[in-house]
Amino acid sequence: xxxxxxxxxxxxxxxxxxxxxxxxxxxxxxxxxxxxxxxxxxxxxxxxxxxxxxxxxxxxxxxxxxxxxxxxxxxxxxxxxxxxxxxxxxxxxxxxxxxxxxxxxxxxxxxxxxxxxxxxxxxxxxxxxxxxxxxxxxxxxxxxxxxxxxxxxxxxxxxxxxxxxxxxxxxxxxxxxxxxxxxxxxxxxxxxxxxxxxxxxxxxxxxxxxxxxxxxxxxxxxxxxxxxxxxxxxxxxxxxxxxxxxxxxxxxxxxxxxxxxxxxxxxxxxxxxxxxxxxxxxxxxxxxxxxxxxxxxxxxxxxxxxxxxxxxxxxxxxxxxxxxxxxxxxxxxxxxxxxxxxxxxxxxxxxxxxxxxxxxxxxxxxxxxxxxxxxxxxxxxxxxxxxxxxxxxxxxxxxxxxxxxxxxxxxxxxxxxxxxxxxxxxxxxxxxxxxxxxxxxxxxxxxxxxxxxxxxxxxxxxxxxxxxxxx
Amino acid sequence: xxxxxxxxxxxxxxxxxxxxxxxxxxxxxxxxxxxxxxxxxxxxxxxxxxxxxxxxxxxxxxxxxxxxxxxxxxxxxxxxxxxxxxxxxxxxxxxxxxxxxxxxxxxxxxxxxxxxxxxxxxxxxxxxxxxxxxxxxxxxxxxxxxxxxxxxxxxxxxxxxxxxxxxxxxxxxxxxxxxxxxxxxxxxxxxxxxxxxxxxxxxxxxxxxxxxxxxxxxxxxxxxxxxxxxxxxxxxxxxxxxxxxxxxxxxxxxxxxxxxxxxxxxxxxxxxxxxxxxxxxxxxxxxxxxxxxxxxxxxxxxxxxxxxxxxxxxxxxxxxxxxxxxxxxxxxxxxxxxxxxxxxxxxxxxxxxxxxxxxxxxxxxx
Numbered sequence: 001x002x003x004x005x006x007x008x009x010x011x012x013x014x015x016x017x018x019x020x021x022x023x024x025x026x027x028x029x030x031x032x033x034x035x036x037x038x039x040x041x042x043x044x045x046x047x048x049x050x051x052x053x054x055x056x057x058x059x060x061x062x063x064x065x066x067x068x069x070x071x072x073x074x075x076x077x078x079x080x081x082x083x084x085x086x087x088x089x090x091x092x093x094x095x096x097x098x099x100x101x102x103x104x105x106x107x108x109x110x111x112x113x114x115x116x117x118x119x120x121x122x123x124x125x126x127x128x129x130x131x132x133x134x135x136x137x138x139x140x141x142x143x144x145x146x147x148x149x150x151x152x153x154x155x156x157x158x159x160x161x162x163x164x165x166x167x168x169x170x171x172x173x174x175x176x177x178x179x180x181x182x183x184x185x186x187x188x189x190x191x192x193x194x195x196x197x198x199x200x201x202x203x204x205x206x207x208x209x210x211x212x213x214x215x216x217x218x219x220x221x222x223x224x225x226x227x228x229x230x231x232x233x234x235x236x237x238x239x240x241x242x243x244x245x246x247x248x249x250x251x252x253x254x255x256x257x258x259x260x261x262x263x264x265x266x267x268x269x270x271x272x273x274x275x276x277x278x279x280x281x282x283x284x285x286x287x288x289x290x291x292x293x294x295x296x297x298x299x300x301x302x303x304x305x306x307x308x309x310x311x312x313x314x315x316x317x318x319x320x321x322x323x324x325x326x327x328x329x330x331x332x333x334x335x336x337x338x339x340x341x342x343x344x345x346x347x348x349x350x351x352x353x354x355x356x357x358x359x360x361x362x363x364x365x366x367x368x369x370x371x372x373x374x375x376x377x378x379x380x381x382x383x384x385x386x387x388x389x390x391x392x393x394x395x396x397x398x399x400x401x402x403x404x405x406x407x408x409x410x411x412x413x414x415x416x417x418x419x420x421x422x423x424x425x426x427x428x429x430x431x432x433x434x435x436x437x438x439x440x441x442x443x444x445x446x447x448x449x450x451x452x453x454x455x456x457x458x459x460x461x462x463x464x465x466x467x468x469x470x471x
Numbered sequence: 472x473x474x475x476x477x478x479x480x481x482x483x484x485x486x487x488x489x490x491x492x493x494x495x496x497x498x499x500x501x502x503x504x505x506x507x508x509x510x511x512x513x514x515x516x517x518x519x520x521x522x523x524x525x526x527x528x529x530x531x532x533x534x535x536x537x538x539x540x541x542x543x544x545x546x547x548x549x550x551x552x553x554x555x556x557x558x559x560x561x562x563x564x565x566x567x568x569x570x571x572x573x574x575x576x577x578x579x580x581x582x583x584x585x586x587x588x589x590x591x592x593x594x595x596x597x598x599x600x601x602x603x604x605x606x607x608x609x610x611x612x613x614x615x616x617x618x619x620x621x622x623x624x625x626x627x628x629x630x631x632x633x634x635x636x637x638x639x640x641x642x643x644x645x646x647x648x649x650x651x652x653x654x655x656x657x658x659x660x661x662x663x664x665x666x667x668x669x670x671x672x673x674x675x676x677x678x679x680x681x682x683x684x685x686x687x688x689x690x691x692x693x694x695x696x697x698x699x700x701x702x703x704x705x706x707x708x709x710x711x712x713x714x715x716x717x718x719x720x721x722x723x724x725x726x727x728x729x730x731x732x733x734x735x736x737x738x739x740x741x742x743x744x745x746x747x748x749x750x751x752x753x754x755x756x757x758x759x760x761x762x763x764x765x766x767x768x769x770x771x772x773x774x775x776x777x778x779x780x781x782x783x784x785x786x787x788x789x790x791x792x793x794x795x796x797x798x799x800x801x802x803x804x805x806x807x808x809x810x811x812x813x814x815x816x817x818x819x820x821x822x823x824x825x826x827x828x829x830x831x832x833x834x835x836x837x
Contacts, residue, residue: 009527010524010526011527014530014738035519035522046740047742050526051526053528380827380830380831381831
């Protein structure tokens, strides 16, 4: 009897997510022994040889040379005689993507991809820099390590004498050893808080001219750079790629998004409506809330007022907060308020449970928390379950409006467009007002045109006059 | 530099080191064989652990190949009452003090935090934070003196402290602070610096302008340099200065010149920062080979070396199987040992984790 054992690609560094197969040292049918080198892989950090954990006969190489494999995926299967290193066989289980664990995996991946964005925490030594991830290619022998000043390559000499005092190595040449200045990795002088500010504002420090001592980049330089950046943000268009097409595997979150969108778009007849609205008062309200002591330290955005407006409008038009099944329409008398969030892994829609029970302050905190959790990739499946209505804030991307697709199981979704100064007719005169467009999509099986229009009008009226929330 | 065994395995004592040679004179053949067995064991363990890391069984491995003489020699130079404060690379010293090697692998697999009892073994837990263990050792040595356990001529109860660190750590403020405190308090401590030439990718030339054994002089800590790939020098010099520390001579610094043959950890690639010729130079100074040559000259038969090789195979298989069989620790353990008493923040974090894990359970049942 034999068993097939799988060797999953290990994380040979700390916090690596993938590696490239450089060369196989074995092929199917070969006999391998424990710790025999079977493959050379290249990670973001180094070229590494992997020893085989099992003894047996190679049944299949599960990745080709040149393939980039995610950590945890099987790369080789080995037919192992029963009784031999059974512990090893049973502990190595191939990762099956399409099972319940995949949700766990997706979240873990999201966490991994977020955490590697800058520098992964490591136990000893340096972490891997994301900028190196997967793109750095080193050919053996291509790199000449710098020889430290004064550290001449030692030559075997006088160690044979028992009391030899001269050992030819770096430490003996200390008197002449010039000490190198610390290496500034990116060639930019800037203090950590300034670097963080630059990151937050999306400013590339390499393109900022420092006005400080020795060309150090100051806070003001970054802010100035940010204003420049916002004007010129679309000017650096990447050059077209040389290959004619690029194939991106549909998996993980992207696959889940695709399935949800198709099932929603083809099971629920969508109807979308739009209304332009003067959001000047909402913007003033946001400004006042930001300045109030109660909201100190809490993030206040137009999205918050929008959420409140929708919850208020749901109370007046409960049908938009329901679920359609073939037998019945379930009208929810609570609001689990979904917010579509763009994360490094793709779109997810976590929701705030019982948002209708929350005060403005509680809701503001809940939105902030939800966004932070999503950004860190820590959103759980439970966070995404049982939503009743959703908002998608496409305005943050500078877009006026769009026709959103329903989150499966829900019958209404609202898109908040960008809010910006535009000409607006007030008392027959053209004035500059903060204008936005509210777009909304409904499941026509449940929500008819009149209900849909009333709901959107209600939301719009709150945006026009937030004082209505006092109702 | 104190050297008793040349790279060719010739034993010879220069006149000025005769006081160290007295320690070698007291050794029996059984001691020599024990030294060799443990050096070989250390290397075999290291190689197997590195393979286990490459197979995804350990989160990280910290190789010490090339430093067997420095570690096994000095480890045996420590007295039966003395306390040892290691860094994270002292697998050899651990072997000389009976630490279960699986404890080290458990830690690097993330199963526990070390798991041995420093009070029982006198071998304290690995310090991951660079140089921190030297401060702990210095404080412990101050305590030993306050307890009056130094210089009584009482071999049963007097004790000294030894702390291990590398060349990179000497550039940390912690080491200078330790030298100062140890000197001012005239503490019973030996600072054992394994200068393995590389602090990850920084050569020792970027760590110091003066030879490291002279670093303590300005603080009042005398020092000496030894050939760290010579197990006899490592043993004798450590034993002598531990004896003197125990007798009340105050702190002492030993710099053992050695070489890290492998990577700093399995997370870096030494070929990117150092020259192959340098590695070749040190390969010719392999401490294990040097001692083997010496033993063969002493007339030790091939049978012994065969037996050691066989024991190595057995060790490899044992730790391999034991590592694969290690169960995952309960998540509560992550929180359990942070504070000695219950702590609201830790409880909150544990509750959050349980809830988070439960979130997947619900999804799985759908």
